[in-house]
Amino acid sequence: MKELLTPLVEQALVKLDLPNQTVSVTPSTNRGFGDYATNIALQLAKNQGKNPMDIAQEVIENLPENNLVKKAEAVAPGFINFTVKDSELINYFIQERQLEPDFGKGKTVVTDTSHPNIAKPMGIHHILSTIIGGSINNLLKYSGFTVIRDNFLGDVGTQFGKLIYAYKTWGNKAEIEKNPIPELLKLYVEFHTKAEQDPSLEDYGRAEFKKLEDGDPENRALWQWMKDLSLVEFMKTYKRLHVEFDLMNGESFYEDKMDAILELGKKTGVFTEGEKGALVCNFPEELKLPTCVIQKSDGATIYHTRDLARKKYIEDTYHAHVVIVVVDMAQELYFKQLFAMLRMLNLSTAELVHVSFGRMQFKDRKMSTRKGNILYLEQVLDEAIKATQELLKEKEVDFPEEELKQLTETIAIGAVKYGILSQNRSTNIVFDWDKIISLDGNSGPYLQYTYARGKSILKKAAQEASLPNDSNVVVAENHSSQPDTLEPEEKELILHLIAFTDAVKDATIQYKPNLLANYLYELAQIFNSFYNKVPVIKATEPIRNFRLKLIQRSCTILQVGLTILGIDVPERM
Numbered sequence: 319m320k321e322l323l324t325p326l327v328e329q330a331l332v333k334l335d336l337p338n339q340t341v342s343v344t345p346s347t348n349r350g351f352g353d354y355a356t357n358i359a360l361q362l363a364k365n366q367g368k369n370p371m372d373i374a375q376e377v378i379e380n381l382p383e384n385n386l387v388k389k390a391e392a393v394a395p396g397f398i399n400f401t402v403k404d405s406e407l408i409n410y411f412i413q414e415r416q417l418e419p420d421f422g423k424g425k426t427v428v429t430d431t432s433h434p435n436i437a438k439p440m441g442i443h444h445i446l447s448t449i450i451g452g453s454i455n456n457l458l459k460y461s462g463f464t465v466i467r468d469n470f471l472g473d474v475g476t477q478f479g480k481l482i483y484a485y486k487t488w489g490n491k492a493e494i495e496k497n498p499i500p501e502l503l504k505l506y507v508e509f510h511t512k513a514e515q516d517p518s519l520e521d522y523g524r525a526e527f528k529k530l531e532d533g534d535p536e537n538r539a540l541w542q543w544m545k546d547l548s549l550v551e552f553m554k555t556y557k558r559l560h561v562e563f564d565l566m567n568g569e570s571f572y573e574d575k576m577d578a579i580l581e582l583g584k585k586t587g588v589f590t591e592g593e594k595g596a597l598v599c600n601f602p603e604e605l606k607l608p609t610c611v612i613q614k615s616d617g618a619t620i621y622h623t624r625d626l627a628r629k630k631y632i633e634d635t636y637h638a639h640v641v642i643v644v645v646d647m648a649q650e651l652y653f654k655q656l657f658a659m660l661r662m663l664n665l666s667t668a669e670l671v672h673v674s675f676g677r678m679q680f681k682d683r684k685m686s687t688r689k690g691n692i693l694y695l696e697q698v699l700d701e702a703i704k705a706t707q708e709l710l711k712e713k714e715v716d717f718p719e720e721e722l723k724q725l726t727e728t729i730a731i732g733a734v735k736y737g738i739l740s741q742n743r744s745t746n747i748v749f750d751w752d753k754i755i756s757l758d759g760n761s762g763p764y765l766q767y768t769y770a771r772g773k774s775i776l777k778k779a780a781q782e783a784s785l786p787n788d789s790n791v792v793v794a795e796n797h798s799s800q801p802d803t804l805e806p807e808e809k810e811l812i813l814h815l816i817a818f819t820d821a822v823k824d825a826t827i828q829y830k831p832n833l834l835a836n837y838l839y840e841l842a843q844i845f846n847s848f849y850n851k852v853p854v855i856k857a858t859e860p861i862r863n864f865r866l867k868l869i870q871r872s873c874t875i876l877q878v879g880l881t882i883l884g885i886d887v888p889e890r891m
Contacts, residue, residue, distance in 0.1 A: 319353075319354065319402065319407075319410055319813075319816055320343045320344070320345075320354065320820075322386055322410075323343045323354055323356075323386065323387070323400055323402075324341050324342075324343050326381050326382060326384055326386070326387070327341045327343065327356055327358060327377060327381070327398070328341055329380075329381070329382045330377045330378075330380040330381045330382070331358070331377065331380075333380040334376055334377070334380055336362065339358065339361070339362070340361075341356060341358050342356060342357065342358070343355070343356045343400075344356070345813065345817055346399060349806075349810065349813075351393060351397075351399045352389070352391070352399030352400050352401045353400060353401055353402045353407075353809075353813060354399070354400045354402070355397050355398065355399045355400065356397070356398050356400075357396070357397055358377065358398065359371070359373040359374035359377060359392070359396040359397070359398060360395065360396040360397070363396060369396075370395060370396025371392055371394060371395070371396050373396065374392035374393075374396050374397065374398045375392045377398060378390045378391070378392060378398060385403065385406060386402060386403065386406050387400055387401070387402065387403070388401045388402060388403040388404075389401040404802065404803045404804045404809065405802060405803075407804065407809065407812055407813070408800055408801065408804065408812075408864075409800075410816065411812045411815065411816060411867075411871075412800065412867075418460060418461075418462070418819075419460075419461045419462065419819050419822055419823050419826075420461070420462040421461055421462060421823065422458060422461040422462035422463030422826070423462035423463075424462075425462075425463050425464070425639040425640065426463070426464045426465075426466065426636055426637065426638045426639055426640075427458050427463045427464070427465050427466070427638060427639065427640045427641075427642060428465075428466040428468055428632050428636050428638040428640075428641050428642070428668075429451060429454065429455055429458070429465065429466070429467055429468060429641075429642045429643070429644065430451075430468045430469070430470050430641075430642070430643040430644065431447050431448060431450075431451025431452065431454075431455070431467070431468075431469060431643075431644040432444060432447050432448040432451060432469045432556075432561070432563075433447060433469065433470055433471065433472060433645070434469075434471065434472065434548075434552055435471070435472035435473075435477075436471060436472060436473040436478075436544060436545045436548045436549075436568065437477075437478070437481055437499070437502045437503075437506070437544045437545070437547075437548050438499070438502070438503060438506070438548075439499045439500065439503055439694045439695070439696070440552065440555055440694070440695040440696070441694060441695060442678055442694070442695055442698050442749070443646075443677070443678055444695055445559075445678075445695050445698070445734075445738065446646065446675050446678060446738065446743075446747060447644045447645060447646070447675075448556075448559060448561055449559065449561070449735050449738050449739060449884065450644055450673070450675055450738070450739065450743055450831060451644035451673075452559070452560075452561040452884050453735075453739055453831040453834075453882065453883050453884055454642070454644065454673065454826075454829050454831065455467050456881070456882045456883070456884060457822065457825055457826040457829075457831065457834070457882055458826060460822060460826075460882055461822065461823065461826045463640075466564050466565065466632075466636050466638070467562065467563045467564045467565070468563065468564065468565040468566075468567070468632070469563045469565065469566045470567065470568070470569070470625075470628060471566060471567070471568035471569070472568065472569060473541075473545055473568030473569055473570050474568065474569035474570050474573070474624070475527075475569075476523065476524060476527045477506065478526075478527060478530060478541055478544075479523045479524055479525070479526035479527025479528070479529075479530060480506065480509045480510075480513075480519075480520075480523035480526070480527075481502065481505060481506055481509070481544065482526045482527075482530065482537055482540050482541070483509065483519070483522050483523050483525075483526045484505035484506065484508060484509040485505055485540065486526075488505060488508060489505055494547070495547065498544075498547035498548065498550070498551055499547075499548065499551045502544060502547075502548075509523065545568070549566070555695060555696060555699075558699060558727075558731060559699075559731065559735070559884065560731075560884045560885075560886070561884065567628075569621070569624045572624045572627040572628050572631065573624070575627040575630070575631060576619055576623050576624060576626075576627045578627075578630075579623065579626045579627050579630065579663075579665075580597065580612070580613060580623070582663055582665075583597070583599070583612065583659075583663060584597070586662075586663065588659065588662045588663055589612055589613075592609065592611065593615070594615040595615045596611055596613060596614055596615040597611070597612045597613035598610060598611050598612060599612055599655075599659055599662075601655070601658055601662075605654075605658055607651070607654055607655055607658060608651075608655075610622060610655045610659070612626075622652070622655065622656060622659075625656055626656070626659060626660065626663070626665065629641065629656070629660055629665060629666055630665045630666075633665060633666050633667075633668065638668045639668055639669065640668055640669045640671060641666065641668045641669070641670050641671065642671045642672075642673055642829070643671070643672055643673070644673045644675070645672065645673075645674065646674060646675055646676070646677060647674035647675065647676060647744075648677075649672075649674075650672065650674060653672040654672075657670040657672070671829070673743070673829045674743070674744070675743035675744070675747070676743065676744065676745045676746035676747055677746050677747070678746070678747050678749055679746050679747065679748050679749065698734065699730070699731065699734060701751075702730035702731065702733055702734045702754075702755065703726060703727065703730045705730070705751060705755040706726045706729045706730040706733065706755060706763075707726055709729075709755055709757070709763075710722070710725070710726060710729075713757075715891070724888075725888050725891065728766070728886045728887075728888050729762070729763050729766060729888070729891075730755075731885075731886075732762040732763070732766055732880070732885040732886060733754045733755050733761060733762040733763055734754060734762075735762065735883065735884055735885055736754075736761060736762030736765065736835065736883065736885055737749065737750070737753065737754035737761070737762065739831040739832060739835050739883050740760055740761075740832055740835040740836070740839070741832055742830065742832050743829075743830060743831075743832065744830075760839045762885060763891075764839075764842060765838055765839065765842050765876060765880060765885075766880070766885070766887055766888060766891060767891050768842040768845055768846060768876060769873055769876040769877060769880070769887045769888075770887070770888055770889060770890050770891040771846075771849075771891075772845065772849075772869050772870075772872055772873040772876070773873055773889055773890065774890060775849070775854060775855070775866075775869055776866065776869060776870060776873070778855060779854075779855050779866055782855060800860055800864055801860060801861050801864055805851075805852050807844075807847060807848040807851050807852050808848065808852065808864075808865070808868065810844050810847075810848070811844050811845060811848045811868055811872065812868070814837075814840060814841055814844050815841070815868075815871055815872065815875060817837070818837070818875050818878075818879070821833060821834055821837035821879075822834060822879075822882070825837075831883060834879055834882060834883065835883060837879070838875075838876060838879045838880065838883075841872065841875065841876060841879075842876065845869075845872045845876075848868070849869070852865065854866060854869065
């Protein structure tokens with residue numbers, strides 16, 4: 319609809335001898351002032367030296383004749399508000415234009431999300447990168463991009479020497495294989511507990527790690543065994559969260575690719591000798607970045623070194639137009655340095671993006687794997703299942719056992735994901751059980767219930783019309799007979815439905831899933847208000863059929879939108 323209104327304004331500007339202006343038409347935030355608005359008069363007033371209200375009126379008077387605009391008026395301080403004719407809005411809605419935007423067509427994006435550490439459980443902090451990153455992947459894919467989903471695993475570090483020593487000293491293979499991650503964590507915690515009493519254990523841990531680095535067959539086999547067990551457990555969690563990856567290479571995958579980076583840096587002068595023979599990168603003064611160590615004085619590399627090798631591999635393999643990493647805002651300096659080095663070394667021509675997010679907020683809880691008091695991601699999901707079971711018990715939901723089990727999982731996982739995604743990632747994420755597991759307010763269960771309610775209405779309409787039990791055949795395909803005018807609730811719903819593509823585009827461009835979540839919540843509110851205030855099944859034709867069409871489209875967009883967020887929808891609740 320905005321694309322139909324914008325040319326009308328542009329043609330008026332041509333008549334006023336003001337061509338080549340950038341015209342923005344947006345939905346009105348207050349329907350009392352119309353359906354759409356533009357601030358072009360305010361933009362022009364600065365250059366024209368005229369009262370914006372006068373310019374707004376001149377634009378209105380020079381709008382070309384059209385069948386679209388019912389009313390156009392100037393409103394202080396200089397906005398132009400448009401009210402669209404009901405008949406044109408109905409026709410636009412009935413056309414059922416393609417929902418999917420395609421502004422990403424022909425572009426490849428490589429994303430990096432989740433990043434768990436091998437042999438350690440995924441904590442609740444991992445859910446942020448995993449869930450936010452997963453929804454961004456879905457947004458990009460839905461918008462036409464080719465998306466390569468990477469998961470850069472932590473499988474290198476001195477902790478593996480400590481873990482190998484702990485396993486050799488206190489480990490039980492059968493117990494670990496029965497319950498891998500918790501048992502490996504217990505060994506890791508036990509090592510640090512005993513090392514506090516006997517610091518010499520740290521030397522033993524370093525010695526085992528040195529053997530691992532030098533290719534000792536026993537330690538390499540133990541490391542691979544721990545890694546394989548961890549990946550099996552990680553995949554179970556990802557399956558519950560409906561998150562998938564195309565690549566899951568660990569830091570170790572890039573170990574043999576680092577020498578080329580180091581040589582390139584020395585050859586180009588980007589890397590120079592620092593204190594005690596370390597290899598460092600000094601950045602141009604205008605970047606205001608501190609010196610970064612690339613190789614320690616003892617020859618050991620750091621995460622930056624492996625990450626540079628990874629980015630080069632990604633660039634050479636996928637020729638991405640955009641490379642995105644989803645990591646919390648505490649790593650902002652790290653990625654400024656990384657991206658600067660990639661440019662200085664001419665290793666990447668892609669747009670480099672750090673999608674940051676705040677921390678998960680919990681009262682009086684420190685999340686430390688070393689002390690063993692981490693809040694596990696799986697624990698949170700299991701707790702969500704319990705809370706949902708209690709909710710459904712209170713509502714006296716009487717479904718067959720298998721369906722009830724599936725419904726519980728769908729609501730619980732959806733509730734946790736939506737509770738995260740509905741918040742602005744730029745701030746800290748507040749985890750509130752009462753708000754997350756609720757059938758009211760801005761929650762996943764509320765949106766799922768709205769969808770199920772809509773499907774129930776369509777099913778009832780099919781049954782009353784003696785049609786097959788398929789909601790899609792309830793609405794007649796013949797659109798020749800439609801209502802001429804709209805009730806306020808119908809108009810509000812149509813205007814929101816046709817804004818879906820814009821909501822997806824905004825969420826994609828800004829890498830903010832909460833913008834789509836907010837849109838879907840507003841849609842659920844508008845839909846429920848519509849159904850509560852106007853009759854649907856009992857309405858006469860053609861109004862009945864048209865309103866069923868509104869319900870059908872609302873269900874479709876709720877389902878598509880929630881699927882983009884990685885949330886399933888139940889057919890009934």
